[in-house]
Amino acid sequence: MTRFATTFAKPRPALVTFITAGDGDTGAILDALVAGGADVIELGMPFTDPMADGPAIQAANLRALAKGTTTATIFAIAAAFRQRHPNVPLVLMGYANPMTIRGADWFAAECAKAGVDGVICVDIPSEEDAELGPSLRAAGVDLIRLATPTTDAARLPDVLNGAGGFLYYVSVAGITGLQQAAQASIEDAVARLKAATDLPVAVGFGIRTPEQAAQIAKVADGVVVGSAFIDIIAEHGDAAAPYVEAFTRTLADAIHGAKEIAA
Amino acid sequence: MTHAPNSLRTGPDERGHFGQFGGRYVAETLMPLILDLERHYRAAQADPAFKAEFDYLLKHYVGRPSPLWLAERLTANLGGAKIYLKREDLNHTGAHKINNCIGQILLAKRMGKQKIIAETGAGQHGVATATVAALFGLPCTIFMGAVDVARQQPNVFRMKLLGAEVVAVESGAKTLKDAMNEALRHWVANVHDTFYIIGTVAGPHPYPELVRDFQSVIGDEARAQILEAEGRLPDMLIAPVGGGSNAIGLFHPFLDDEGVEIVGVEAAGEGLDGKHAASLAGGRPGILHGNKTYLLQDEDGQITEAHSISAGLDYPGIGPEHSWLHDIGRVRYEPVTDDEALASFQKLTKLEGIIPALESAHAIAAAERIAPTLGKDKVIIVNCSGRGDKDIFTVADALGVEL
Numbered sequence: 001m002t003r004f005a006t007t008f009a010k011p012r013p014a015l016v017t018f019i020t021a022g023d024g025d026t027g028a029i030l031d032a033l034v035a036g037g038a039d040v041i042e043l044g045m046p047f048t049d050p051m052a053d054g055p056a057i058q059a060a061n062l063r064a065l066a067k068g069t070t071t072a073t074i075f076a077i078a079a080a081f082r083q084r085h086p087n088v089p090l091v092l093m094g095y096a097n098p099m100t101i102r103g104a105d106w107f108a109a110e111c112a113k114a115g116v117d118g119v120i121c122v123d124i125p126s127e128e129d130a131e132l133g134p135s136l137r138a139a140g141v142d143l144i145r146l147a148t149p150t151t152d153a154a155r156l157p158d159v160l161n162g163a164g165g166f167l168y169y170v171s172v173a174g175i176t177g178l179q180q181a182a183q184a185s186i187e188d189a190v191a192r193l194k195a196a197t198d199l200p201v202a203v204g205f206g207i208r209t210p211e212q213a214a215q216i217a218k219v220a221d222g223v224v225v226g227s228a229f230i231d232i233i234a235e236h237g238d239a240a241a242p243y244v245e246a247f248t249r250t251l252a253d254a255i256h257g258a259k260e261i262a263a
Numbered sequence: 264m265t266h267a268p269n270s271l272r273t274g275p276d277e278r279g280h281f282g283q284f285g286g287r288y289v290a291e292t293l294m295p296l297i298l299d300l301e302r303h304y305r306a307a308q309a310d311p312a313f314k315a316e317f318d319y320l321l322k323h324y325v326g327r328p329s330p331l332w333l334a335e336r337l338t339a340n341l342g343g344a345k346i347y348l349k350r351e352d353l354n355h356t357g358a359h360k361i362n363n364c365i366g367q368i369l370l371a372k373r374m375g376k377q378k379i380i381a382e383t384g385a386g387q388h389g390v391a392t393a394t395v396a397a398l399f400g401l402p403c404t405i406f407m408g409a410v411d412v413a414r415q416q417p418n419v420f421r422m423k424l425l426g427a428e429v430v431a432v433e434s435g436a437k438t439l440k441d442a443m444n445e446a447l448r449h450w451v452a453n454v455h456d457t458f459y460i461i462g463t464v465a466g467p468h469p470y471p472e473l474v475r476d477f478q479s480v481i482g483d484e485a486r487a488q489i490l491e492a493e494g495r496l497p498d499m500l501i502a503p504v505g506g507g508s509n510a511i512g513l514f515h516p517f518l519d520d521e522g523v524e525i526v527g528v529e530a531a532g533e534g535l536d537g538k539h540a541a542s543l544a545g546g547r548p549g550i551l552h553g554n555k556t557y558l559l560q561d562e563d564g565q566i567t568e569a570h571s572i573s574a575g576l577d578y579p580g581i582g583p584e585h586s587w588l589h590d591i592g593r594v595r596y597e598p599v600t601d602d603e604a605l606a607s608f609q610k611l612t613k614l615e616g617i618i619p620a621l622e623s624a625h626a627i628a629a630a631e632r633i634a635p636t637l638g639k640d641k642v643i644i645v646n647c648s649g650r651g652d653k654d655i656f657t658v659a660d661a662l663g664v665e666l
Contacts, residue, residue, distance in 0.1 A: 048566045049440060049551060051447045052290045058434055071563045096288055096550040101564030123288045123550065127278065131288075131550070148292040150454060155295060173292050174452035 003089040003117050004142065004165045007039050008200040012256045013217035014039035016202050017248065018093065018226030020046055020060035021077055022069025024233040028241040030081050033229075034088055036248025037256070040166075040202075040222065041081070042120065045074055045094030052122045054177035056227040059234065071098060075114045082115030091144060091165070093120040096131065104135035111141045118142035118165040126158045133162050147193055149173045149185070156196050166200040166222060167193060171207075177227030180206035183215055190219045210254035217258035225251055271518040271593055274584065279468020282590060284583035287467040289553045292451045301469045303374050308476075313369060320365045321480060324398070325355045327362075329481075331488035331644070336614040337627075343634040344498065344641035348617070349485050351509060351648045358620065358649030359481060359509040360391035364460055366477030368395040371458035378453065379403040381460045382446040384411055384439035384505075385575035386418025387620070387649055388462030393427035395460075403427040406446040408438040411574050418653050436568050439578045443552050463506025464582030467553030471582050478512025485644055486516050493642055499524040499633070502646035503625040504596065505540070505576035507585045509648035518593060527585060528629045530571035531598030538570035542581040543589050543596045556583040572601035572657060573621035575649075603628040605661055608651065620649035621657065 007014055017038040019029055023046075033041055046064035050057060074092070081090055092099075092111065099107050099121055111119060119141055124131050126145065136143045142164030150173055151159055160167070169189060171181040186203055193201050203216050204224025213223045232247060233240045274281045287297055307313040321327040332348045351359040371379060379396045380403070383389030389405040396403035405422055409431040412419055422429050435441035450459045464471045464478070489497050500517060502510035504527040517523045532539035539545055542557040549558040551566060559567045559579035569579040588594040608624035610631070611617055619627060623646065630645045637643070651658070659666050 047564075048435065049444050051444045051552070052451065054448075055434075062435075065565065097558070097560065097566070098564035101549060101560070101562070122290055123553070125287065125289060125291050125294045127287050127294065131555075146291045148290075150292050150295045152295060159291065170292065172452075173454055175448045178452075 014222040016040040016224040018042040020044035022064030032241040032245035036245040037252025078114040108135040108139035214254040281587035344637035352650035364391040376458035382442040393425035481512035482516035507582040530576035540569035618651035
């Protein structure tokens with residue numbers, strides 16, 4: 001079984017956490033996420049022009065780049081993480097240009113070598129799959145696709161074609177970190193998506209508190225939290241790890257117990 | 264219009280690609296909207312009423328056709344090929360940008376969108392967008408880098424007078440590419456009621472195609488006008504290229520005419536060894552702002568800052584069709600520096616009584632370089648894409664004059 005399959009086979013929803021590589025003491029923060037109970041780690045690849053991100057993650061991208069974070073740095077962080085945590089799924093999330101600049105085959109091979117399980121590319125929709133998808137799939141790395149409130153029924157099969165790992169439902173038509181969608185609309189969307197695919201469905205965008213996370217975990221297979229971690233790292237910098245671990249624990253407790261409480 | 268099967272004018276393909284360039288590299292949230300825009304554009308192309316309204320507005324509101332001016336004193340001064348200027352500077356709002364904005368506001372109306380957004384660098388596209396939004400009574404928000412807001416105050420004031428809200432973008436380098444990022448962010452959050460009027464032949468398909476089509480009025484007119492004036496096609500076309508909308512508008516109707524040499528002029532800023540905005544001469548293919556094209560970037564694919572004395576050329580990319588025309592060799596792209604553009608700005612003003620935009624001054628500089636090497640029997644058309652009123656503060660500053 002792949003690390004994704006093992007993780008999502010557990011009888012409880014998964015906590016999916018996002019941080020930006022190179023922002024703060026990334027190695028220590030990754031360890032803190034795992035120690036706090038995160039089930040899947042999304043590691044953001046910083047980009048100069050993060051068009052789909054709100055102010056918090058934009059700033060994290062610039063902090064990471066200002067510290068000299070390169071693609072080589074990111075793969076070194078990923079490989080070291082894999083050494084320390086052999087079982088936790090690791091996802092690289094970012095934009096097309098840094099992923100494809102040396103060629104998709106090169107990127108896919110580096111992902112496989114570093115022990116990266118999946119890749120989310122914000123600006124490669126299914127229409128442009130050829131840019132990255134075939135190389136990732138050939139290297140055994142899952143391409144994780146995004147579905148949004150604007151993804152209609154006619155389009156969904158295209159989005160699912162070639163998708164792997166899990167399906168990321170972006171619950172808000174907007175950018176990261178700002179508003180949260182209504183619970184009812186999320187429940188409808190997740191039901192619709194789960195009817196169309198066997199992939200686990202994780203829900204993200206605008207989820208900042210254990211209470212919000214627990215609500216969504218009642219219906220989703222995973223809950224993604226990003227900007228709230230970025231805010232902690234922005235505030236505490238290189239000393240952020242213990243704060244990250246404490247916050248992760250509150251989220252993990254809320255999410256992992258959500259379905260038992262519901263039942 | 265029908266073209267030969269091997270025509271250079273038939274692109275892009277059905278997926279929006281010009282060779283390896285172009286495409287639709289956007290967040291999933293925007294994909295359904297982009298596909299919807301394409302459907303509406305195809306319907307508009309097939310609707311004679313759409314073209315009739317577009318033509319009516321270009322004639323009676325924009326003031327087209329713009330003249331093709333034989334620049335006799337410039338020609339005599341350079342001592343070579345005969346130089347004609349296509350006077351897009353005489354359009355309403357002072358540049359070619361208005362042609363495209365007229366077309367896109369008509370599309371917005373067809374799609375039932377109630378709000379307009381746009382990005383702008385020098386402010387010409389912002390002014391043109393604010394103008395058509397005022398004409399059609401739609402609320403309008405213009406995203407502009409904070410640095411550009413500071414250096415283009417007259418255009419910022421114009422946009423506000425026209426009723427637009429101008430958002431000063433503080434992220435990144437606070438210039439055009441950051442304004443485009445912010446416009447895309449706003450669009451993603453407001454897809455249901457908002458139309459994004461992109462100002463150049465870049466962005467996700469179908470924008471490069473539809474902007475080109477709306478701007479091709481420039482080349483269509485120039486072709487008819489030069490046939491009337493000279494009884495033949497020109498030997499060469501020259502136009503400045505930032506994103507490249509005025510250039511593709513002039514070039515496109517001539518792409519299949521093998522005898523017409525075509526030159527695009529990139530902003531070389533302080534020179535190709537220093538800070539510049541020459542994406543073709545100094546960049547390589549990559550993906551940004553919804554399309555694959557030549558970009559200024561480092562070895563990790565991080566976008567690097569562009570520089571040009573012309574705020575309108577200060578962008579690290581170029582339209583994908585230009586990248587393709589460059590790769591197949593149909594168009595030759597030449598760099599012109601800030602200093603050369605500044606000298607040509609003054610030269611054209613003094614010789615012809617025309618103050619060109621700094622963008623256009625780049626094309627004039629290339630003409631100055633090339634015309635003397637050609638015989639007097641040769642004919643060049645240079646696109647005077649806009650007027651220089653907006654740039655007089657920048658030019659004064661560069662010349663050490665206090666206004």
